[in-house]
Amino acid sequence: MxxxxxxxxxxxxxxxxxxxxxxxxxxxxxxxxxxxNRRVLAIETSCDETAAAVIASGPRLLSNVIRAQDALHAPYGGVVPEIAARAHLQTL
Structure with a gap:
């Protein structure tokens, strides 16, 4: 070769x-x-939460937000996958 x-x-x-x-x-x-000068955008979703963070070199945490869906699922007594999926799309 x-x-x-x-x-x-x-x-x-x-x-x-x-x-x-x-x-x-x-x-x-x-x-x-x-x-x-690097920045990293981290996005994570679980069954009923969406989180995003921005991390700079160092590392330094510039931003961290979490959006929970507890109120959306409470009337049903648990996580409803279709509602969770739609909420993730709206949040992101």
Missing amino acids: VGLDPGARLQEALQRDPAGARDRRTRQQHTAVVQT
């Missing part, structure tokens, strides 16, 4: 070209900056 590695040519070119090494260092520095 010689010659089928698509990354091999790139690696060879970078080894021959000193400017390629400089570009690689610049990309690594840029990647470090991007990673320090």
Whole structure:
């Protein structure tokens, strides 16, 4: 399977070209900056709750909200899947 590695040519070119090494260092520095400014949106649903959070690098919690459906299901004495599914869609 010689010659089928698509990354091999790139690696060879970078080894021959000193400017390629400089570009690689610049990309690594840029990647470090991007990673320090990263934000993550987390969404979770259970049978009768919907939650969302935003987390920044560090990690730092920027926002966390939970929406429960207790009042919707109380008249039925338990979770009604169809009502829960519709409430999740409305909440999100």
